[in-house]
Amino acid sequence: MSSNVVVTRHNVFQRLGDSIKGILLGLLLIVISFPVLFLNEGRAVKTAKSLQEGASAVVSVSADIVDPANEGALVHVIATVKVEEALTDGAFGITAHSATGLKRTVEMFQWREESSTQTHTTLGGTEERVTTYTYRQEWSSNLIRSSSFNDPSHRNPPEMPYPDMTLHPSSADFGAFQLTRAHLGRFTSFQPIHLTDEHLSTLSADVSGNFRVYNGALFRGADPANPAIGDVRVSFSQVPAGVATVVGRQTADSFTEYPTQAGRQLLFVRSGVATADKVFSDAMAANTFLTWVLRFAGGFLMFLGLTMIFKPLSVVASVLPIAGSIVATGAGIVAFLVSTSVSLVVIATAWIFYQPLLGIALLVVAVGVTLGLRKAWKKAPETTAQNPVPPSRGPESPPSA
Numbered sequence: 001m002s003s004n005v006v007v008t009r010h011n012v013f014q015r016l017g018d019s020i021k022g023i024l025l026g027l028l029l030i031v032i033s034f035p036v037l038f039l040n041e042g043r044a045v046k047t048a049k050s051l052q053e054g055a056s057a058v059v060s061v062s063a064d065i066v067d068p069a070n071e072g073a074l075v076h077v078i079a080t081v082k083v084e085e086a087l088t089d090g091a092f093g094i095t096a097h098s099a100t101g102l103k104r105t106v107e108m109f110q111w112r113e114e115s116s117t118q119t120h121t122t123l124g125g126t127e128e129r130v131t132t133y134t135y136r137q138e139w140s141s142n143l144i145r146s147s148s149f150n151d152p153s154h155r156n157p158p159e160m161p162y163p164d165m166t167l168h169p170s171s172a173d174f175g176a177f178q179l180t181r182a183h184l185g186r187f188t189s190f191q192p193i194h195l196t197d198e199h200l201s202t203l204s205a206d207v208s209g210n211f212r213v214y215n216g217a218l219f220r221g222a223d224p225a226n227p228a229i230g231d232v233r234v235s236f237s238q239v240p241a242g243v244a245t246v247v248g249r250q251t252a253d254s255f256t257e258y259p260t261q262a263g264r265q266l267l268f269v270r271s272g273v274a275t276a277d278k279v280f281s282d283a284m285a286a287n288t289f290l291t292w293v294l295r296f297a298g299g300f301l302m303f304l305g306l307t308m309i310f311k312p313l314s315v316v317a318s319v320l321p322i323a324g325s326i327v328a329t330g331a332g333i334v335a336f337l338v339s340t341s342v343s344l345v346v347i348a349t350a351w352i353f354y355q356p357l358l359g360i361a362l363l364v365v366a367v368g369v370t371l372g373l374r375k376a377w378k379k380a381p382e383t384t385a386q387n388p389v390p391p392s393r394g395p396e397s398p399p400s401a
Contacts, residue, residue: 026308063175
């Protein structure tokens with residue numbers, strides 16, 4: 001691991017110019033936050049209604065026979081996936097039998113740059129930034145572009161030697177039903193294939209002389225125990241065929257997406273045995289989780305935009321460093337309170353739009369709570385004035401003899 005330290009200084013006028021430019025970006029982030037918050041509520045409501053509709057309509061059927069009476073219905077089927085087609089990686093010759101997926105993962109040993117910055121503001125508003133760039137070597141399945149590194153002595157190869165790749169069978173038996181490549185691509189429980197020296201004989205001619213087996217993977221380089229920049233590691237994994245659960249619209253002897261009146265298309269494919277209730281409850285939980293993630297994302301975009309808008313105030317105040325810190329802290333608090341309040345208003349408005357009765361009820365409750373707090377706040381001083389606290393007296397003198 002190596003490091004490089006860079007010190008830069010920006011006077012108050014340069015910082016003020018940068019912060020003023022940042023106002024435009026801040027406004028853009030705030031504008032983006034509104035549709036993120038509003039549309040997310042509509043997406044959540046539509047998905048929840050579709051899942052509720054699907055949960056009430058689904059029918060569990062046997063996989064032993066395709067019943068024409070269920071044509072077009074939302075069915076729940078549990079069966080064993082049987083794959084006749086072998087999956088073979090054409091470049092390396094690695095083959096997976098009775099698998100719904102074969103994945104090739106290519107990693108290259110590369111430099112990675114990380115940076116940490118410490119800032120210090122001097123009297124007069126000049127900001128000094130001390131940035132430490134740290135470089136370490138690691139295996140990465142993504143190309144790390146070193147052209148933007150601060151230290152030009154750390155360089156990575158310009159491209160990955162082989163691409164990652166995932167293969168799926170064209171079809172598979174699922175009891176009396178058939179699964180297509182689109183269904184099989186939804187199985188993602190990949191398990192590693194531990195390669196041995198026997199697999200070297202299956203490698204194609206153009207790669208067989210360059211690789212060796214090390215720790216269950218293919219390695220290209222001088223010393224696998226001490227890799228160098230540019231060395232390559234290729235590993236393989238597969239999804240073994242087994243028992244699976246499918247919930248979808250029965251279409252002939254296969255499955256397609258089931259259209260709901262709420263607007264969502266339903267099709268679930270998962271490994272293992274799961275009841276219909278379990279499938280839909282998990283989908284409900286995933287919908288709730290995504291809803292909260294997008295709520296926080298929208299609120300954070302608004303908060304970030306407001307802090308960028310308030311930034312010039314703290315820059316001007318930083319002529320006196322302690323004043324700059326106070327203003328920056330205050331601006332952050334204001335940005336948090338405003339972004340939280342506005343985000344809640346947008347979410348409430350979306351609920352009124354997508355679910356009027358519930359949204360209006362929530363709004364009435366919110367207004368009632370606000371008015372109650374306001375009344376209590378105004379009543380407190382009046383109560384204090386009407387019932388003043390008696391002045392404290394010192395200890396009484398003992399009675400004279």
